[in-house]
Amino acid sequence: MTAEPIASPAALAMTLAAIAATGATPRPSGESLAEQRLRISVGITRQLSDRSLATQGTWELAWLGLSPYNANLAYVARNLHDPNVLAVVVRGTDAEVTDLLEDLDVGTVVPFTTGGSARPLSVSKGVMAAFTEVLGMLDAPPPTGGGLEQALTGLIADAPGQAAVYVIGHSLGGCIATVLALHLHARAWGGPRPEVGVITFAAPTAGLKDFAEHFESVKWTVDLRYANDYDLVPRAWDDLAAARKWYPADHGPVAPADVKDVLIPEFEALTGPNTYVQPGKAQGLNGEYGHYDHDLVKSSTEDFFGQVAHQHANSTYLKLLKAHQLPAGPVVTSVEPATGEAGSTVVVTGRGFGPDSAVDFGTLACPAHLVESDTRITATVPFGTGVVDVRVTTTLGTSPAVPTGQFAYGGPQPVLLTGISPDSGKAGTTVTLTGTGFAEHPVVYFGKRRSDSVTYESPTRITAQAPASGSPRSRTVDVRVLVNGYLSPAGPADEYTYPD
Missing domain, CATH: 2.60.40.10 (Immunoglobulins)
Structure with missing residues (x-):
């Protein structure tokens, strides 16, 4: 039987980071924090024991903290082959990319005073709040549960040799990890000091120049940062302008005018007078844009931010680092x-x-x-x-x-558009719409413009003539069907592109 190849440190760390997203969405009918924590604990344990992953079943869950309202999560894993090695893995808010950028509250900076610097360091208010919440999370309700630092103190004391603590995170979790790593590195442990390393993926920067310079001055046992060259999030907040030129025209999606001229400037304005700096240079991934979602290539806001989400996803980073994908959720x-x-x-x-x-x-x-x-x-x-x-x-x-x-x-059936053909053409082009829930007297919209010629053929088929686009430039719009009070949701399958 052939032995499984040893994964690279980056693939292993990214797998641990991806596992932190387990159970991030609470059950829709409701569950207590304790119930969600137990469900997440079982899921993380199941994945850590999976020998097919880059972690190769050689890690065990040692501590898990989940904040109220599911805002942040962190867990500690111990290496079964080397009990001196501990991983502190952080997951930030489970949110859409645009929401994540807005939630960081980067317009306000606050002092970070526990990172070992002689003077307070400037970090964003949102990151400081998340860091503080991570330190306050408990493994279980009092009196049996303890916080992260208490758990690490015990694990470090139990290590047979000098402990090595690696702080790991993806996205906002990676951003929090840089602050947390400084705190743990500077902390007085009351016993043998552990080595501390930090490995982040797709992380936006946490603070200003003083934070970045102090972070770079620390002697880490490991300091690795990885960023997909076509991921918007790690460019926050010092290089968002690069996204105006995305994505390569031979693949797409090319950023439409509202993304270049409105949305990206709005993100840039969130920082106010603050100038954020990334600590060190990331190792770039996907430099040739060889990996992208082929279903999200049209020059529309929807496709652009869909591609942004794809480029930022855990699964994309696992693929770029040649790591096995995690078992799929439902x-x-x-x-x-x-x-x-x-x-x-x-x-x-x-x-x-x-x-x-x-x-x-x-x-x-x-x-x-x-x-x-x-x-x-x-x-x-x-x-x-x-x-x-x-x-x-x-x-x-x-x-x-x-x-x-x-x-x-009680009905009627929800209306869903699953495809259009052709998906591009001039005004007057007859377009066939396929889907479900269609009924007599449908209304069809191309963007905001209503088609004047619509024929209902069956509950799964409608034809409609494309109206004028209302724009002198090439434009991609959503085709949507209104019938029985339902308006079909917009999605990549319904996009229609007018030529120049």
Whole structure:
């Protein structure tokens, strides 16, 4: 039997960082912080023991902290082959990229005083709040639970030799990791001092020039920073302007005017008078833009920020670092039938289901369900009203809300556009729309403009003539269908491009 090759330090660290996202979304029907923490703990333990990952099953969970409202998470893992080695892994807010940038509160800087500097260092208010919250998180409710520093003190004392603590994080978790690493490096431990290293991925900078210079002056046992060259987040806040020229025109999506002239300047303005500086130079990844989402290539705001999210994702960094992907969390792809009454039976189709699966219809739990396979669940609809998202939760996470996973109490069926053909052309072009939930007398919009010629052919097919674009330039718009009170959600499948 061939031995599994040893993963690179970067692949191993990124795998630990990606595991921190386990169970980041709370169960829609509600769960206590203790219930969510237990679910996350089981999921992290399951992945740390997975020998197929870059971590090779050689790590164990030693401590886990989750903040109220799911804002931040951190865990400590101990290496089973070398108990002197500890990893402190940080996950920041689980949010969309644009929300993450806005939530950092970079317009205000506050003093960071526990990083070993003779003078206070300037860091963003949002990062300081997250760092403070991480230090205050407990492994379990008092009196049995302890905080991160208490846990590390015990683990370092139990190490047979000099302990090495590696602080790791992706995205906002990486940003917090730089502050946390300085704090741990400067801390008085009351015993043998551990070596401290820091490894970050896709991290925005935490502070101003004084923070960066002090961070670079510290003698770390390891100091590694990785950034996808086409990831917007690690360019915050010193190089956002580069994104105006994204993405390479031979692949796309080229940034549309509203991204270049409005949205990116708005992000840049969030810093106010502050000038942020990254500590050191990151090792670049994906320099030739060889990895991108081929379904997000049109010059539209939706595709641009969809590509931004893809380039920033944990899964993308794992791929770029040649690390195995983590086991997939649950995904719902369809609910059949998509309309009915409480007490009716539906089939939920998707992937990543398991014996521990819980099903929710909106915010209502669905206790009566049967997991038939990892791709199929039969459920009895609970009492409810309106149009709800059907979602599945396991120890690996909660399925995202998707248009194909909706259920309408009492009908009519939700309207969904799954494709258009052709997806480009001039005004007057006849376009065939395919989807579900279509009915007589549909209204079709190309962007904000209504088509004057629409033909309903079946519940899954409509034809419509493209109206004038209303723009002298090439423009990509969403095609949407309004029928029975529903307006189909926008998505990459409905984009139509007018020529110059």
